Amino acid sequence: MTIIHNYFVYILECAxxxxxxxxxxxxxxxxxxHxxxxxxxxxxxxxxxxxxxxxQRFDQIxxxxxxxxxxxxWSRRKKEALFKEDWNEIVRLSNYKNK
Known part of the structure; x- marks a missing residue:
């Protein structure tokens, strides 16, 4: 029997x-x-x-x-691209340091 685990990586925006x-x-x-x-x-x-x-949910810790x-x-801009699921922007920002 396989046991399914739930682990979450999350990003919060603070005040x-x-x-x-x-x-x-x-x-x-x-x-x-929090x-x-x-x-x-x-x-x-x-x-x-x-x-x-x-x-994002994961099965494995x-x-x-x-x-x-x-x-x-990741930079702030890259995290914000993730919120929008803008994969092209994430890739673009990955090619530049400190963006």
Whole structure:
């Protein structure tokens, strides 16, 4: 019997317009934790409220971790192209450093 796991890589837009990339196995609960300010040391604590801009589900934690690391290295413009699912722009921006 195959056990299906749910892991989510997500991007939040904070009140200061910055983006936060994270990973969780319960997206709804994690979003509530960010907005409730459960961790005073969290990046999002002083930047609430946060809004979910993007998420992708994975079956394997390793794949989710790899994608989270990849997104953390992306520029703001590239993340915004992802929100729009503008694959041509993502490819174009991939060819330029710091875009």
């Amino acid at each position: 200061d317009k910055s983006y936060y990339v994270g990973i969780t196995n319960d997206l709804e609960a994690r979003l509530s934790q 907005n409730d300010g459960e961790n005073v040391f969290a990046y999002t604590f002083s930047r609430r409220p946060v809004t979910l801009k993007y998420y 390793e794949d989710a971790i790899d994608f989270e690391k990849q997104l953390k290295g």
